Amino acid sequence: MISLNFTKSEQGLLPAIAQDYVTGDILMLAYINQEAWEKTLATGKAHYWSRSRNKIWLKGETSGHVQLVKDILVDCDEDTVVFKVEQLGAAACHKGYGSCFFRRVDGQALTVVGERVFDPDSVYKK
């Protein structure tokens, strides 16, 4: 198995960038630990470490918006990876947008440039 420099962070977490394998759009950034890395390699589905829930997170486990990993790139320091993915459900963001990066800096304001694909209230039951 390919080793990453998990010791670079005190918490043993490294950033993983999910990028659409066709369009090149950056969909989201989340964090992986050793277990998430191993599960991603073993299953071909993106797994992360949820810092808010403090647990392993199969992306899409609630929404069904799983990320099928088509390719993985590793950076020069082995402390960041890019998951090139097929995003099922066409939405990576829990706010219903295709990408978490759905706003751009426009002077002193943020302008929405992304497209909303689903209504979060109907997907994440309260």
Place this chain on the structure above:
Amino acid sequence: MISLNFTKSEQGLLPAIAQDYVTGDILMLAYINQEAWEKTLATGKAHYWSRSRNKIWLKGETSGHVQLVKDILVDCDEDTVVFKVEQLGAAACHKGYGSCFFRRVDGQALTVVGERVFDPDSVYKK
């Protein structure tokens, strides 16, 4: 000025992804603090916080490979940004490659898929 959630990290650092504004290639990931964010917005050149040197870092200050920021995307949690850049010198990586993500996971090995643009020894004098 657009506010980011710098308090999300204990060190006040957030990840910034540099992406080629034409090709969509992910060039590198580095970290920004409030000062790097302000300097980037004010100058239009990507500034980061160097964790190894513990100082503000104008990307390209040594190599001349400055990143001209064409657009900035902010994520749903305001704790990660994408700098869409024109990479001067055609190389973002200190190892001489266009992108820091110049290797892909190929089974149990990493295969070089990026192109080397310059020789680091000739750019970073010892």
